[in-house]
Amino acid sequence: MxxxxxxxxxxxxxxxxxxxxxxxxxxxxxxxxxxxxxxxxxxxxxxxxxxxxxxxxxxxxxxxxxxxxxxxxxxxxxxxxxxxxxxxxxxxxxxxxxxxxxxxxxxxxxxxxxxxxxxxxxxxxxxxxxxxxxxxxxxxxxxxxxxxxxxxxxxxxxxxxxxxxxxxxxxxxxxxxxxxxxxxxxxxxxxxxxYAKECVQIYNMIRKSIINEGIYKLGIEKVSSSKINKMEWDVLNLKIKDWLEAMKISMRTLFTGERILCDFIFSSSDSIRESCFSEITKAGAVLLFEFPEVVAKVKKSSPERIFRLLGMYTAISDNWPEIETIFSFESISAVRSQALNSIARLNESVRLLLLDFESMIQKDSSKTIVPGGGIHPLTIYSMNYLTALADYGNILTDIISDWPPPAKSSLPEFSFYSPVSNESPAAPISDRISRLILILLCKLDSKAKYYKDIAISYLFLANNLQYIISRIHKSNLHSLLSKDWITKHEVKVNRLATSYERFAWGNVLASLPTNPTAPMKPAEAKECFRKFSISFEDAYWKQISCVVPNSMLRDQIKVSIGRKLVAVYQNFFDSHKSTIGDQKSITLFVRFYPEDVGNYLSDLFIRTLTSSGGSSPSSSS
The missing domain is CATH 1.20.190 (Delta-Endotoxin; domain 1)
Structure with missing residues (x-):
């Protein structure tokens, strides 16, 4: 107007x-x-x-x-x-x-x-x-x-x-x-x-219809546990999304506005403004806060469901000061009680789902062998899950603050991966996250045994642990785990990479003399060149299919192998190429020049040779 x-x-x-x-x-x-x-x-x-x-x-x-x-x-x-x-x-x-x-x-x-x-x-x-x-x-x-x-x-x-x-x-x-x-x-x-009675009757009649209409438009309705249990997850997921939006609007406008209006109009009588507000909003508010409790009781167990429950927990927890203020009257304490009941039920369900996630990792029995020792699907799924959990770090801290830690004897057996003693941080959430990562690492340890080549087993573990650390650095997990924990596991990656080098390239290094510049007879030099060529080609063909997705780890391993292998072979080549005779003899007995070795090593871990039909070591210059 x-x-x-x-x-x-x-x-x-x-x-x-x-x-x-x-x-x-x-x-x-x-x-x-x-x-x-x-x-x-x-x-x-x-x-x-x-x-x-x-x-x-x-x-x-x-x-x-x-x-x-x-x-x-x-x-x-x-x-x-x-x-x-x-x-x-x-x-x-x-x-x-x-x-x-x-x-x-x-x-x-x-x-x-x-x-x-x-x-x-x-x-x-x-x-x-x-x-x-x-x-x-x-x-x-x-x-x-x-x-x-x-x-x-x-x-x-x-x-x-x-x-x-x-x-x-x-x-x-x-x-x-x-x-x-x-x-x-x-x-x-x-x-x-x-004439308070007549005034209140009119007010309650009109304002209650407005609140009820608002509740209806927000999609808040009475839903039984049996109906929720029969819903497909996609349908329930949409209902939870609608509830989260309804919660936001209800607390920001619907109930807040009604409390302001009621307090203002009936400021002359505390008892009247309390009775009016209670009569108008109690049923709708209880209905709103009842929904999370019903959802939390759903018997279907899916680890991913935890994020919706945490979302509802966060919505109530973040709005709790407003809930206490808006519904402060004793006559409407049922609303506060219902909100607390939902928080308690969500708390319980989140804990159970965390245990389900832990159990899911431990019970994973897939014998999938990731080609080339790459990142296992279980690692990707688990870290996606944990990084998403880390976004609810403050809420999880509240939920598991009084949750007693499980016995360490419940951890699975392992051999390749050796956890550091007393590494769990003191905070319950940090302790729980580090435990879940340890269980994952122990499960990966058992999967590493499916590789016939022990060198690739170590590379598989190094790749997966490096992936875990990278995800930690790029998410809120970084703030939940101590620097000491992260540093110790970064050291483990280096140890696993070193073990891979020893098992993958140890025979190649062993084919060269301890002192590569020591004098040799021509026959000894020829035999040494022959052994080196055979062992290098064998190692190369075994390792050419390996992958190292992380560029930093890939460069680290290549540099380490090159520094140990190429340098020793260069000294040996320079000292003994003339020992075996003229250029014709060198061509006959020396299949790899030092630069060839460096070139072939640079092609490792990216599968470019096998995928593009590149040359093999035996067709060297």
Whole structure:
């Protein structure tokens, strides 16, 4: 609605009937000496004029018109007149309970309350859009503005001051503020006059329908455990996603907005604002917080389900301060209890799924041999799982903080991989993660035995451990595991790589003399060249199919082999090539020149030769 239109609705001039009534600024306060008879009659007469004007039973004008929208100034005068009437009734009833003035005042009060009920209903109904929880929730940071508007003196402020206030607030917020202020004025008046029940009934009826509609639109519904158990994972996964979004919106707007509105309108009575908020939100809030508990009870066990459970746990945990604040009333403690029950059930399910994941690794019986000693699928899957878990590090810390560590005797047997004693960090989450990685390494150790070539077994272990460390460095696992733990395992990679070199290329090095420059007879030199050629070619063909996916580890192994092998062979070649005779003899007995050895070593671990049909060592230059 345009600003000009809103002003004409809220601030239209008073009617001629109102002009002849008592001045709005003459609202009374009860003097210590009481009221004179003439003052009592004047107050009742003044109230009678404005009450009669807005009596829907006698005035067709009042029947179709809203007092608060027709003239805000007149509405405020109506409220003051009723409040004055109430003070007079209280005074007179203490003097003469049968007084004609008291009877007349009581009759006027009943008509006035009926009018205020109608106005209260109209404002709530006509402002559903402006009093929706999302709009109201933005007011939480506008306490001072809200307070100033609620106490606004419509009679003492000229229009230009009202216009200035309008300019400082957006139009939507302005309408919302004004509606809230009007509702509060009516509620204060009705509660003070003993008509709280009628006011509360109207409020609860309208506001509960709004909250229930919001709950429905967010997709929150009662779901039984049996129904959840029958759902396909894809369907349940979507429902959990919807719940997470519903949780966000509910806490940010739906319940927050309703609490702000309820607290503001019924600020004059703690018991009323508590009963209203409880009546309006309790059922929907319990339904919202019940869903995670039902999902956590699902019997289907899938390790991946843990991430959805952790997401729901996080949603409740992160919002717990707001939950305690919004649902702080004792009459609505069931909401807090339900949230805690869901947290407890999620906690239990997450622990069980962690044990299931651990068991899944230990029970993996696949005999898959990864060609060339590459990364095993179990390693990739497990590290994907663990790195995703690390994103919930803080939540997992809460969940397993009091979880006793399992006995170390439960670890599987291993041989290639030897864990360092006392390596587990002290923090429970770090201890649990390091244990899961150790179980994975021990399982990989058992899979390494499926390789017939022991050298490739060591390369397989080095590759997989290097992959694990790389994933740790690139994820939040890095912050959960100590630097000492990571350093020790990086040392293990080097040891495994060294073991690979020894078993893969040890025979080649052994074919060369310990002192490559020591004098030799021609026959001895020829035999040494022959043994080197045979052992090098044999080792090359065994290792050409090996892979080292990590570039740093690949370069490290190549440099190490080259430094040991090429350097020794270069010295031997330079010292004894002339010993075996002329160039023709060298060509006959020397199948590999030192540069050939270096070239062939550079082709290792990337499968370029076998995949592209490259030359073999026997077809050297």
């Amino acid at each position: 345009p600003r000009k239109g809103m002003r004409s609705l809220c601030f239209s001039p008073e009617t001629p009937l109102f002009q002849g009534s008592m001045s709005p600024s003459s609202s009374i306060t009860s003097p210590a000496s009481g009221f004179s008879e003439s003052m009592i009659e004047q107050i009742i007469d003044t109230a009678a004029i404005i009450v009669a004007k807005w009596d829907g039973e006698t005035s067709s004008y009042a029947k179709v018109t809203s007092m608060f929208y027709e003239s805000k100034r007149e509405a405020m005068h109506f409220i003051r007149s009723v409040n004055d009437l109430r003070k007079i009734m209280h005074f007179v009833s203490g003097q003469d309970s049968g007084s004609k003035n008291l009877i007349r005042a009581q009759s006027l009060m009943q008509i006035a309350m009926k009018r205020l009920q109608k106005e209260f209903y109209q404002i709530l109904s006509m402002n559903r859009a402006h009093l929706d929880p999302e709009s109201v929730s933005t007011r939480s940071s506008r306490t001072s503005t809200q307070s100033s508007l609620s106490d606004y003196d419509y009679d003492a402020s000229p229009d230009h001051e009202i216009g200035a206030a309008e300019e400082s607030i957006s139009e939507v917020e302005e309408v919302s503020f004004m509606a809230m202020s009007d509702l509060k004025s009516i509620a204060d008046c009705m509660i003070g006059s003993g």
